[in-house]
Amino acid sequence: MKVALVLSVIALGCSALVTKQERRFPDDFLFGTATASYQIEGGWNADDKGENIWDHMTHNHPNVIKDGSNGDVAADTYHNYKRDVEMMRELGLDAYRFSLSWSRILPDGLSNPVSAAGIAFYNNYIDEMLKYGITPMVTLYHWDLPQKLQDLGGFANPLFPDWFEEYARVVYDNFGDRVKHWITFNEPREICLEGYGSTTKAPILNATGIGSYLCAKYLVLAHAKAYHLYNNEYKSSQGGECGITISVNWFGPLTDTEEDRFAAEIRRQAEWGLYAEPIFSEQGGFPKEFTERVAQKSAEQGYRSSRLPEFTEEEKQFVRGASDFFGVNHYTAYLISATEHITQNVVPSLYDDVGVGVYVPEEWPQSASSWLTESPDSILNVLNHLNQKYNNPKFYITENGWSSPPSSGLIDDDRIRYYRAALENCLDAIDAGVRLQGYMAWSLMDNFEWMEGLTERFGLYHVDFEDPLRPRTARKSAFVYKEIIKTRVIDHSYEPATMTMTIDEGR
């Protein structure tokens, strides 16, 4: 009896070990990298491209960018797109996620005029990828609104959904024959909370607690318009899918108490529930407890109605279920407390509405970005949570990555450790039944990191921004990612034999 028990325990231990070692990503899992137009393209006024809000802000207020740099040239993908695709081939990518510059395609924002040069540029980029079997995953909007539409109020104008639908139509018409994966918006939270409700992204409106909520409503409606347009008029002939990417970091309770669990939940609702709930929940509309909180705060503050706008019943139905997949950008985690680490916030503001404290343990490794630490199992927590909450949708990780300082060179063992841990978490999620179908590393190469300029580097490839040709050189992490893509296995002891990148033909 005793012996049998011991044996079975050993057998169990062994089989657990074996499965762990043999865990593979499915052959049809899409491994890719991600970038965004303003961060890499340059060519800010090439041909007839129109001005966008990042051009406008960096040219008129250069002091808001940490090192005074801007995206005028960036990694100059406008002239280097063939080299970009060569890098994708070196890595053996299945897919590449990039975004379109609205004002490069529609210089004035509306669908007249349409820029032939802008369309040609993206046709060339897409065709170059397809030539080598790389699947394009295209984001329509990654933060670079045409300035002319911003002058009319941008996302706070109730007509915004119509403008976005008009743009989406031009995009589907021109590229939909070859692009089968569409993402309407990258990160509503960053667009609305940071751009409209703060000063950490263009258009730096700082309309705290009001502008950010208007933006949330019209962004969600704009997404739904672009989704239904694709679904009704393009899907049957073009056969692709359309979704949205939301930044979902993990917010867990600091202690396992009722108060802290609720504090974490309300923070999650404010951070990403505001955008996810109307689209992915069964009942639709903004998240319940957060809606109640803002209504109550607004009343106390003397507003006649809640600062958080409502959806009509018709709007709710229009938005609910309007996505073929959930794109998750995930980077890090924070611990939330109802009583500790509380800071003062301006009134009114989302952070004042939420009113909770945030804590990041010292022992979580710190990247070059203040907000980014390596936190244990945060992707797994996020995917399990969303999977349960929204009834098992299809997921892609559309961004995940690690920053290092510009001086850090090509040996990036911290980035490698981060990616391996993240990808182990993806396998854990797949094992747990999450329908995760792809992973896009942020980023293919170093790029213009928004307010941080060129001071934080996220690239698998280093870019030399001092050199007018913007040469790109593979970091060690590029070789490690390449090996994972090739073998579909995470080998924690793999070390690249050389630092010379080549293309493996026949992939």
Ligand code: GBE
């Ligand atoms: C993504 O956002 C973006 O999609 C991508 O464009 C970007 O390059 C990449 O991340 C790396 O940053 O002073 O702490 O309030 C806010 C990730 C920090 C989401 C919060 C940084 C959200 C990035 C500044 N933000 N975030 S502060």
